[in-house]
Amino acid sequence: MTLLEQLKESSDGYAHLRAPVSEALQVADEGALLGDEYALQYLWQHQTFEGRPLQLVDGTTLEVVEPGRWNHADGPDFKDAILVIGGELRRGDVELHIRPADWDAHGHAKDPAYGNLVLHVTWSAAPPAKTLSCHVPSLALERIFPELRTFDATYFARPKDALGVEHPCLAHFKQAPLELDRLLVSAGYYRLMAKTNRFIESLHAENATQVFYEGLMATMGYSRNAEPFRRLAKEYPLSLLEPFSTKSRFAILSRSAGLLKEERRELWDLWWTSGIKPPLEPYVWDLRGTRPQNHPFRRLAGALGILHHLPKLLDLPLAELPEAIVEAADFLKEDVGSRTSLVGMKRAIVVTINLFVPYRLARGELTERQLHALPGEDLSMPMRETWMRLTGSERGLPKDGLRQQGLLQIYSDFCHNHRIVCATCPIAHG
Numbered sequence: 001m002t003l004l005e006q007l008k009e010s011s012d013g014y015a016h017l018r019a020p021v022s023e024a025l026q027v028a029d030e031g032a033l034l035g036d037e038y039a040l041q042y043l044w045q046h047q048t049f050e051g052r053p054l055q056l057v058d059g060t061t062l063e064v065v066e067p068g069r070w071n072h073a074d075g076p077d078f079k080d081a082i083l084v085i086g087g088e089l090r091r092g093d094v095e096l097h098i099r100p101a102d103w104d105a106h107g108h109a110k111d112p113a114y115g116n117l118v119l120h121v122t123w124s125a126a127p128p129a130k131t132l133s134c135h136v137p138s139l140a141l142e143r144i145f146p147e148l149r150t151f152d153a154t155y156f157a158r159p160k161d162a163l164g165v166e167h168p169c170l171a172h173f174k175q176a177p178l179e180l181d182r183l184l185v186s187a188g189y190y191r192l193m194a195k196t197n198r199f200i201e202s203l204h205a206e207n208a209t210q211v212f213y214e215g216l217m218a219t220m221g222y223s224r225n226a227e228p229f230r231r232l233a234k235e236y237p238l239s240l241l242e243p244f245s246t247k248s249r250f251a252i253l254s255r256s257a258g259l260l261k262e263e264r265r266e267l268w269d270l271w272w273t274s275g276i277k278p279p280l281e282p283y284v285w286d287l288r289g290t291r292p293q294n295h296p297f298r299r300l301a302g303a304l305g306i307l308h309h310l311p312k313l314l315d316l317p318l319a320e321l322p323e324a325i326v327e328a329a330d331f332l333k334e335d336v337g338s339r340t341s342l343v344g345m346k347r348a349i350v351v352t353i354n355l356f357v358p359y360r361l362a363r364g365e366l367t368e369r370q371l372h373a374l375p376g377e378d379l380s381m382p383m384r385e386t387w388m389r390l391t392g393s394e395r396g397l398p399k400d401g402l403r404q405q406g407l408l409q410i411y412s413d414f415c416h417n418h419r420i421v422c423a424t425c426p427i428a429h430g
């Protein structure tokens with residue numbers, strides 16, 4: 001039996017649980033799973049305000065009768081909320097952002113879908129949104145939680161249901177703790193198989209390295225700049241960059257993306273001599289609150305360093321890979337003028353799990369034993385939340401990559417899927 005056949009067999013248990021609700025699973029939106037805005041929405045849905053009175057930015061009292069239906073599609077985050085604002089009953093939609101100005105940045109004022117907004121909820125109180133109608137009241141949660149200096153997603157990852165109400169899966173796994181471990185492993189394999197299938201298709205089409213390059217670029221963009229990074233990889237594919245050195249590739253891509261300043265003469269000249277023209281439509285980068293060490297210019301250099309060393313990295317044992325990725329990413333460190341590493345260990349682990357593992361699995365180069373030793377990522381909110389739901393406690397959170405992948409898969413398929421109801425969830429009743 002080949003490794004891929006073994007993996008498929010190991011993920012069958014989880015696939016079996018997914019089968020009866022597969023239609024509902026099509027809507028799972030992984031892109032929306034991570035990040036502060038999601039944590040804020042979670043807080044609003046569960047109204048975890050610890051009994052603190054709510055007051056709008058202008059001092060008016062607010063009472064939430066119904067937070068509304070969490071909307072995972074386009075439009076306001078919550079539909080049909082029922083609120084009492086200053087003693088007056090209001091029904092309508094609620095939109096949440098970390099900063100008030102995110103409302104302007106997202107261009108919601110021009111979107112008729114936001115026409116029934118009755119409340120704008122943000123973490124910070126200032127600066128105010130410029131394009132928000134003066135008829136829409138604002139609630140700033142930093143005033144409700146004055147003890148938190150900044151928004152802390154992990155603080156709000158302790159939902160009231162995880163602290164108090166038992167989900168049916170919790171009762172189920174209390175009776176069968178070994179079954180929980182089997183589920184996590186099976187769901188982890190399922191997730192890795194899904195990532196691997198992308199590469200299997202690309203191997204058939206003989207463009208696996210291009211698919212790897214696009215995935216790498218998107219990963220280096222993190223959630224905020226994944227799209228412009230992916231666009232860059234598509235518009236400037238490896239076939240176009242092939243004749244150029246890694247440094248020239250960096251010059252071409254950073255100039256084309258609008259990230260290269262003319263003062264960096266050497267790089268600018270490399271781009272100029274390449275003869276490659278900048279795109280007609282400029283790239284848009286989300287640089288809000290970006291620390292200098294996380295600037296896309298540095299991340300692009302890091303991605304190209306990893307690509308430069310790709311053949312060597314593909315030959316390394318998995319356990320050595322994250323450290324080797326950090327080292328490889330520094331290939332252009334001097335050209336960027338950096339004293340610190342261009343890619344940190346945390347990102348290197350994400351790159352290992354999301355790209356190197358599926359790529360090598362597709363090429364049949366890994367063993368099942370190696371997958372059991374996958375390094376774990378930093379524990380994210382979806383991992384913690386799912387574990388709390390399944391076990392009722394934060395104790396024993398899996399530290400290995402395979403089980404963490406399992407938690408993320410269960411989260412996106414079941415716990416975070418608004419079409420799945422706990423009362424009939426196959427995880428607890430399958």
Ligand code: SF4
Nearest residue numbers: 167169389415422425
């Ligand atoms: S959706 Fe399923 S796995 Fe998630 S909390 Fe509810 S019963 Fe548990």
